[in-house]
Each structure stands twice: as structure tokens, then as C-alpha cells.
Amino acid sequence: MKILALDIGGTAVKSGLFCDGQLTSFEEFPTQAHLGAAVMMKNILDYILDQAPDAVGISTSGQVDPTDGSIAFATDAMPGYTGFPVKQYIHEQTGLPVSVENDVNSAALGEAHFGAAKGIHHFLCLTIGTGIGGAIFINGKLYLGANGIAGEVGHMTTHLDGVPCNCGNRGCYEAYASTSALVRRAEQELGKKVTGRDLFAARAEANISKLFDRWADEIVAGLTSLTYSFNPQAIVLGGGMMSQPEIISLIREKYAQRVIPSFSRTELLSAALGNQAGIYGAYYSALELTGSPTDQTQ
Ligand SMILES: [Zn+2]
Numbered sequence: 478m479k480i481l482a483l484d485i486g487g488t489a490v491k492s493g494l495f496c497d498g499q500l501t502s503f504e505e506f507p508t509q510a511h512l513g514a515a516v517m518m519k520n521i522l523d524y525i526l527d528q529a530p531d532a533v534g535i536s537t538s539g540q541v542d543p544t545d546g547s548i549a550f551a552t553d554a555m556p557g558y559t560g561f562p563v564k565q566y567i568h569e570q571t572g573l574p575v576s577v578e579n580d581v582n583s584a585a586l587g588e589a590h591f592g593a594a595k596g597i598h599h600f601l602c603l604t605i606g607t608g609i610g611g612a613i614f615i616n617g618k619l620y621l622g623a624n625g626i627a628g629e630v631g632h633m634t635t636h637l638d639g640v641p642c643n644c645g646n647r648g649c650y651e652a653y654a655s656t657s658a659l660v661r662r663a664e665q666e667l668g669k670k671v672t673g674r675d676l677f678a679a680r681a682e683a684n685i686s687k688l689f690d691r692w693a694d695e696i697v698a699g700l701t702s703l704t705y706s707f708n709p710q711a712i713v714l715g716g717g718m719m720s721q722p723e724i725i726s727l728i729r730e731k732y733a734q735r736v737i738p739s740f741s742r743t744e745l746l747s748a749a750l751g752n753q754a755g756i757y758g759a760y761y762s763a764l765e766l767t768g769s770p771t772d773q774t775q
Pocket of ligand 1: 631632642643644645646647649
């Protein structure tokens with residue numbers, strides 16, 4: 478059984494080929510989203526036909542309509558993608574079983590079945606990067622909500638009358654706790670351009686360490702609220718910074734100080750699959766279409 482898993486992002490498409498449960502090749506190519514959805518999807522279709530798989534699993538940025546695998550909403554970074562019938566198009570052109578899932582949910586599915594949350598039935602997955610994406614697992618299943626878009630934790634209000642967010646509201650969690658928010662605040666205080674990497678390298682300096690401290694407090698404010706809402710066994714934290722053990726330790730320490738003791742058994746875990754989580758999740762979704770999925774890969 479040959480399953481092709483694709484993770485369509487704004488700048489790159491990641492591709493993983495799974496043969497009999499093993500990831501046998503992984504590559505990336507440019508999405509070229511600026512050419513418009515029709516061209517972009519035609520290129521992806523040609524790539525799929527070239528690989529000749531038995532099934533296709535697609536993870537994609539944007540909101541996915543779970544009823545038909547079309548794109549319910551995508552930002553202007555991917556012109557023409559909103560409304561594109563991804564599942565129908567690929568299925569009709571290839572005749573193959575096709576699954577389509579949003580990228581944050583796919584990453585969570587990957588972590589659930591092959592990564593940090595393997596064997597954990599109640600957990601949340603937060604990806605902290607440019608924004609904050611969230612996915613909710615209840616009883617071992619992804620919880621999609623009434624319209625398939627549950628888990629938008631980045632837009633919970635954590636600061637009434639706070640700074641504007643690109644969703645149109647103010648004071649959203651991601652406007653304070655994303656990696657971009659950390660960088661923005663640092664740039665304001667330092668009066669120069671910096672990257673997350675620069676900040677991490679300079680974390681021992683007193684003023685930078687203070688910025689990390691404040692940022693971790695912002696992250697923990699959201700984590701405790703989510704803990705009280707869901708009482709999860711674990712919260713899996715993904716994104717570049719979250720792969721740094723020191724950052725996870727800082728967040729754990731602050732979380733332990735703040736959370737109500739009866740909720741303190743929730744574990745904070747670093748995501749294990751890095752930038753391949755999405756393709757592992759897409760692989761799992763495609764496997765579900767073709768028969769009985771197992772957790773035996775790797
Ligand atoms: Zn927002």
C-alpha cells in the first residue's frame with residue numbers, strides 16, 4: 478500500500494510517501510500560491526499522478542469544510558483557494574481515495590498517532606508560531622465543532638482592550654503569546670529588527686530574559702484557561718520555539734505555579750514530529766479511508 482501525504486502551506490508543499498506504513502521519502506517544493514489556486518492545484522495533481530500512489534492524504538492551510546473537503550476559507554496569501562473543491566478535484570482526476578484536513582488538525586492527528594500524544598486520549602495541541610493554532614482531541618478523536626472549525630484558540634480574548642489582532646478583534650491570545658508577538662514586543666523595546674532566533678541566542682541577557690519571562694506568562698494564561706475548560710491529560714506544544722527544552726521548562730514552571738492544584742496533572746509536552754507532523758496526520762487520514770488504521774508506523 479502506497480500512500481502519498483501532502484501538506485500544502487502558503488510557501489511550500491511538503492510531501493511524504495508512505496510504503497506499507499513506513500515513510501520512505503520526504504521532500505518539499507514551492508506552492509506557488511501567487512499563481513492562483515487553479516494552477517497551484519494542477520501542479521499538485523501532476524505531482525500526485527507522477528508518484529502513482531494508492532491513496533492521497535492532504536493537509537492544507539485554510540479552513541476545510543469537513544462535509545466535502547473543499548476550502549471554506551483561505552487568506553489572500555492563497556488567491557482563489559477559498560471555495561476550491563480540493564477533495565473532489567483530486568478524486569475526479571485520479572480516481573483515488575482522497576482525504577483533506579486542515580493543517581493544524583493534521584499536525585495534531587500526526588502527534589496523536591505517531592508522536593508526542595501517542596496513547597493519550599484527551600489532549601489539546603497548540604502550534605505557537607506566527608499565530609497560535611489549536612486542535613482538540615476528545616476520547617481519541619479530533620473534535621471539529623459544528624462547522625469543522627473548532628480549536629481557534631489563538632483568538633480567545635486574553636486582554637480586554639488589548640492590541641489589535643488580524644482577525645479584527647483586540648487583545649487576542651496570539652497577539653500576546655505567539656512567537657511573532659514576542660518578536661514584535663522585543664523590536665519595540667530594543668528599537669531594532671530581530672528574529673526569534675536572535676532572541677533565543679541572547680536569552681541570557683537580562684532584558685531579553687525578561688521578555689521571554691513575560692511571553693511565557695502570556696502563554697500560560699491561555700494554557701490554564703484551556704486546562705480548566707477541557708481537563709486534558711496533556712497539552713502538546715508545537716512550533717520552532719517549543720522544540721527548545723529550556724522554553725518548555727520555563728512554561729512548565731510558570732504553569733505549575735499558576736494552575737489550580739486539582740488540574741495540575743495535565744502534562745505539557747513538546748511536539749515530537751516537527752515539520753513532518755502534518756504529513757503524518759494526512760497519512761493517518763488517508764489510511765482511515767483505505768481500511769483499518771494502526772499506530773504501528775515508526
Ligand atoms: Zn484575533
